[in-house]
Amino acid sequence: MEIHTLAELPEGGGAVIAQVGTPPEEREQLAERGITAGAAVTCKLRGAGGSPVAVSVHGVTVALRAETCEKITLRAVKLPKVWLLAGNPNAGKSTLFNALTGLRQHTGNWCGKTVSGVEGYLRYGGARIRLIDTPGTYSVKSETAEEGTAAELLRDTPHSCILCVIDATAPLRGLVLLLELLELDSRIVLLCNLSDEAQRAGIRTDLQALEARLGIPVLGVTARDRRSLRQIPAAAERAAALRNPCREPKPREQLYAEARSLMAEAFAMPPEPHPRTDAADRLLTGKYLRIPLMAALLLLTFWLTLTGAAYPSEWLERGLCALCDWLSRLCAARAVPSWLSGALIDGMLRGTCRVVAVMLPPMAIFFPLFTLLEDIGILPRIAFGCDRCCAKCGACGKQALTMTMGFGCNAVGVTGCRIIGSRREQLIAILTNSLVPCNGRFPSLIAVVTVFFAGQGAAGSLKAACMMTLLILLSAAVTAFWSFVLSRTLLRGEPSAFVLEMPPYRRPQTGTVLLRALCDRTVFVLGRAAVIAAPVSLLIWVLANVRIGSQTALLQTAAWLEPFGRLLGLDGVLLLAFLLGFPANEIV
Structure with missing residues (x-):
């Protein structure tokens, strides 16, 4: 994504001003505050709707309207590092997100838990990296609500690289999504999550062959084991430096054929990976039980x-x-x-x-x-x-x-x-x-x-x-x-x-x-x-x-509410209790 004006600079992004194209009076006011050609500027935050914009120049924060920012052109744009986390539903993205950022985003063993983008931060090499967890999706070309949100984030968010998470115990659909992502961007790290479960299920993986075939970093990780995640930042830096051309778009049938070829080359699948769960499923989903x-x-x-x-x-x-x-x-x-x-x-x-x-x-x-x-x-x-x-x-x-x-x-x-x-x-x-x-x-x-x-x-x-x-x-x-x-x-x-x-x-x-x-x-x-x-x-x-006459204010209020309570089949005391508990039902 090319950035030409200060209005397009994302929060946290830095750049050097090339030209201030505002009217002379306004240009003079900006110059008094250090906003001149050659000055380094950083976008601090944006108001509702993108305006006004708070920028930092020479250590001073100045607020400008978006219309003014559009007239200030930039050169040498330095974008903040942003990693996008993508993958199929229930592939372990949110667990991985929590492990990398230290947050406690809600996780669960079912599909569709994440329905909007969630962001956190981590540090690597002295840099503060923004990590965005996108909703689980099977395709970036889908039109459903949650998958549309994921596709929009993946297409439109400026980023350094994409961390594509697939389930190592069932990799086919994840590989199809990866191939779709490679049509959008080549700066991708493939994370084969649930490697421990794959090993217990007898699935043998050849990640080196997969990396050689795809031309991107490939890692086997277990989101619940932080030790296996230590190599992710270095792999993301390698991916961010890639300048491979994006793949040509292909029909979904061809993507599935290529994914099956990748799976046959890198994953040796046993005939029955989860036979023990069948009995439990028959009990929990049976007609009578x-x-x-x-x-x-x-x-x-x-x-x-x-x-x-x-x-x-x-x-x-x-x-x-x-x-x-x-x-x-x-x-x-x-x-x-x-x-x-x-x-x-x-x-x-x-x-x-x-x-x-x-x-x-x-x-x-x-x-x-x-x-x-x-x-x-x-x-x-x-x-x-x-x-x-x-x-x-x-x-x-x-x-x-x-x-x-x-x-x-x-x-x-x-x-x-x-x-x-x-x-x-x-x-x-x-x-x-x-x-x-x-x-x-x-x-x-x-x-x-x-x-x-x-x-x-x-x-x-x-x-x-x-x-x-x-x-x-x-x-x-x-x-x-x-x-x-x-x-x-x-x-x-x-x-x-x-x-x-x-x-x-x-x-x-x-x-x-x-x-x-x-x-x-x-x-x-x-x-x-x-x-x-x-x-x-x-x-x-x-x-x-507090007494009002011979009665307390509480009894007086209950007596005043008595006619209204009777209309609802209650008395004044019960109606008063309901009103006092109205702010939150926990105190009823």
């Missing part, structure tokens, strides 16, 4: 959550209450005004502590268990088992994947609906995703079930787990019902073709699962709940302690 097994998995997950969280919740509440009592005594000893200590400790702190005690233990157990199911590869099997029901409802089986994404966060579930090919079915999945309880509602559901249905001992936990399972199955049934209604009314149409890749079962990384579940899900939800619970708890304390 799939629904009972799904319900049993839910039941086991909730039983472990409720059983494991009972005593820690009690101990945590006692400890936090003891802390609040100690702080109250300390404030009394220091002669702190009672209204101040009451508002801060009895109101804000004690209310927040109750939320933490109720929510933290269940989330710390449930989210790691759910993440384990993701990493093992259970979710695509659930989508497989749900497709027949979804088709009868006029929806797509992939909606089951977006529903399970909604368990983590409904916003993520809605974004994930891009993996559904049909626009009509996308809208159905988007409109019904909010019917699935998200991670913010799970602690509230668990708390309600524990209070009203749980008993003592293992039997009580089992009873509560059964109730939670029924609630989740009820939400799935309601989702199916409204999908059916929408497909027969506002969004009429026939179900589209169902094409879903079934990934192999994989052993999850327990440490990574725990870190991701606790830090990215538990702490996030708990932090949001605590931030909102603190001011709401303070408001409740103020309303409960």
Whole structure:
């Protein structure tokens, strides 16, 4: 990509000004700030829509409108190093991205997890390198939403090289994508990921022969093993220096023929690479067992959550209450005004502590268990088992994947609906995703079930787990019902073709699962709940302690809401509780 003007210079890019072609008065103003011919300039950042542009000249940052930047021509453009990460869905790109950048981008053993570009940074040789993880794609010529995003990023983003990740246990489609990428750019590193699994499956690889045939660096890596990734930066630098001409475009049939030739030369495949998983697939996707097994998995997950969280919740509440009592005594000893200590400790702190005690233990157990199911590869099997029901409802089986994404966060579930090919079915999945309880509602559901249905001992936990399972199955049934209604009314149409890749079962990384579940899900939800619970708890304390006449403001507000509550079949107290919990359902 050639850059001629300052307006085209990307963030982080540096160049030398060749000519300032603005009107004389404006040119004089720019010259006073050092923007003259021969000056080195760096683009720092851009405003919304690309204007204004902040540039650094002689150590001073100056903001200019895009119209002015278009009149400033450049020479000796120095672009920042940008590596693009490309590959098929579920080839391990996001895991590799996390390993290289140190970020914790969400990963999962199913296709379509990444639906937009994600960027991070790494350092090599003293340079700061920008790494962009593109959505998984089978072809850069595809027109589906997520694959179109990947193709657009690969074609239009200025870059130093492309890291093409393929699955070494099933390399054919990855090689086809590689050949398509070589038609766009020759600066490519081929990364044969999952080399450890390929070795265990008896697949023998000849990467040197592949490198000689393609004329690009080829590495065998395991994204989960950081030691195998150390040679990637050096290979990327070698690829960035390549000046080979791009390949001539070929029809897809010829690309497949060439990919088969490459595969026959470099990969010795055994006849049955994954025979042990067939029995598990027959159980999880069987005609009669799939629904009972799904319900049993839910039941086991909730039983472990409720059983494991009972005593820690009690101990945590006692400890936090003891802390609040100690702080109250300390404030009394220091002669702190009672209204101040009451508002801060009895109101804000004690209310927040109750939320933490109720929510933290269940989330710390449930989210790691759910993440384990993701990493093992259970979710695509659930989508497989749900497709027949979804088709009868006029929806797509992939909606089951977006529903399970909604368990983590409904916003993520809605974004994930891009993996559904049909626009009509996308809208159905988007409109019904909010019917699935998200991670913010799970602690509230668990708390309600524990209070009203749980008993003592293992039997009580089992009873509560059964109730939670029924609630989740009820939400799935309601989702199916409204999908059916929408497909027969506002969004009429026939179900589209169902094409879903079934990934192999994989052993999850327990440490990574725990870190991701606790830090990215538990702490996030708990932090949001605590931030909102603190001011709401303070408001409740103020309303409960400020008197208006003979009654507190809390009772006065409830009495004022009584007529409105009766219209909804409630009373004023329940309606007030609903309104106080409106900012976030975690504090209800």
